[in-house]
Amino acid sequence: MRAAWSLQQRIMLAFGGLTLFICTLFVLLAMAMMYSLEDTFFERMLAEEGEHQQQAAQAGQAAPAPLRRFISLHADASSFPPDLAAAHAAHPSRRELAGEQGRHYHLLRLEQPQQWLVAEVSRQLEVRPQRAAILWNLGLMCGVLLLLSLSLGWWLARQAVRPLARLDQALREAPPGTEPPIALQSFPRNELGRLAATLKAAWQRNKAFSEREQQFGRDASHELRTPLAVIANSAELLQARGDLPAHAEAPLARIREACRSMTQTVQSLLALARELEQLPPPRRYRLLALVLQALELQRSAALARAEPAPPFELDIDPALELIGQPEVLAVILNNLLANAAQHAPGALVRLRWADGELWVENEGPGLASGGSGERQASAGLGLGLSIVQRLCERHGLGYRRMGKQEGGWVRVALRL
Structure with a gap:
């Protein structure tokens, strides 16, 4: 271009x-x-x-x-x-x-x-x-006037653009997360000066909002993780007792499943709120090992709900290695698999690697596309897919979701 x-x-x-x-x-x-x-x-x-x-x-x-x-x-x-x-x-x-x-x-x-x-x-x-x-003399005169005009234009443009260039340099060279060094007194009291003041005030407002949001995320994480851990441990202790009546098994399983779901939601929201600089640096990892960990979590969750483990089909090279942040991908996979298990219990889920993309496919009905899907997400249905899309956009991963294709498959493609 x-x-x-x-x-x-x-x-x-x-x-x-x-x-x-x-x-x-x-x-x-x-x-x-x-x-x-x-x-x-x-x-x-x-x-x-x-x-x-x-x-x-x-x-x-x-x-x-x-x-x-x-x-x-x-x-x-x-x-x-x-x-x-x-x-x-x-x-x-x-x-x-x-x-x-x-x-x-x-x-x-x-x-x-x-x-x-x-x-x-x-x-x-x-x-x-x-x-x-x-004509030659007139052309020569016009050429001289054109050179003088370009020189005058260059000088005036340089004088006019210099404050804007300083502002651009201050914004570009400021380290991430730090306030750009915008010295308002060095800008003229015209439109450029007002623009510099507006940008400085906007950055300060955004910084204050970001700090409040991060603080809320840290506080919410601390306040939610502790009671969730207490509830989960208490449920496990109760379930380990042999003298519980039969009608208490199902409520305890639902409590453990709710704790697991809440823990996963907290981890997902924290991954969205976390600054990119706070994540570990990209490193090499095996994709199949990460997928197997996510499948094991889903199997444990199904057992806690007293349901059969969902069937899975894998088509991933065991030797395939990628460079990235496996922590983020683990949260994305957990949300995708949990969403498939919630909306299509017992349906086959297939994970395969093709052309630089990880495909997660299931035979379930999926969610309606368009505005209805958003309304379902707001009601608590399909929230996993919404979090997946936002996580992919946040961390620069490709995301494509398709409705029912041939054979009734609902597909999500992740470009890693």
């Missing part, structure tokens, strides 16, 4: 374009004025000759010889030079005609006496023979 023009280049281009337009208009007007003045000079000479001929006719004298050598007197158009006669026959209303071999004529029709005055002015022309030199 072609690079965009900088603001400084655009200002220079505007100055240069305006100067070039004015210079071109000036050259055209100057040439038109010179041609017009030259024609006016010849027309005045013909008018003087016409007055000279009319005065002689009024005095009853014979037609005198023209005052100038290049003016001739003709009784009618039949006595015109051949090239002038042909041009006059083609354009009888014109009073300025071009002949052959560079000849140029001006005509004047006299009524008293009835005759034509013809001025062949090819040797008296000044503009046409020097047209190339005139």
Whole structure:
């Protein structure tokens, strides 16, 4: 894609374009004025000759010889030079005609006496023979003006863009998570100064909001994990006793499943709220081992619910290794598998690696696409898929979700 023009280049281009337009208009007007003045000079000479001929006719004298050598007197158009006669026959209303071999004529029709005055002015022309030199001089002048205009535009653009460049540099070079060093006193008190103040205030507001959100996430994590752990341990202790009545087994299983689901939700939300810089650095891991851990968690959850373990089908190379953050992928896989188990219990789930993507497919009904899916998520259905999508966007992973395809499969593709 072609690079965009900088603001400084655009200002220079505007100055240069305006100067070039004015210079071109000036050259055209100057040439038109010179041609017009030259024609006016010849027309005045013909008018003087016409007055000279009319005065002689009024005095009853014979037609005198023209005052100038290049003016001739003709009784009618039949006595015109051949090239002038042909041009006059083609354009009888014109009073300025071009002949052959560079000849140029001006005509004047006299009524008293009835005759034509013809001025062949090819040797008296000044503009046409020097047209190339005139255009060269005008072009040279326009070139000088264009250079001056571009220089002025560059200087003005540099002065105007310099504060904006400082602001851009301060924003780009500031380390992540730190406030950009925007010194408001170094900016002029105009639109740029107000923009710098607005950006500084917006960054401070966003920083305060982010700090409150992170603090809330840490507090919520601490406050939720402890009671969840207590509830889960108590449920396990109760379930380990052999004297529990039969009707208490199902409620205890539901309690343990709810604790597991809440723990997974807390981990997912914390993964969303955590800054990228707080995550461990990317490292190499085996994808199959991570998938097997997630499947084991789902098997344990199914046993806690007194349900049969969901059937799985794997098509992943055991030697496949990736570089990334397995902690984030583990949370994503747990949400995808838990979502499949919740909405399609007992349905086959297939995990396969193809063309750089991890496909998670199940034969369940899935959720409706579009707005209905969002409404279900807000009601507590399909929240796993919403968290998966947001986690993928947060950590730069590709995410594609498709509805029922051939064979009734619902598919989610993760580009790792």
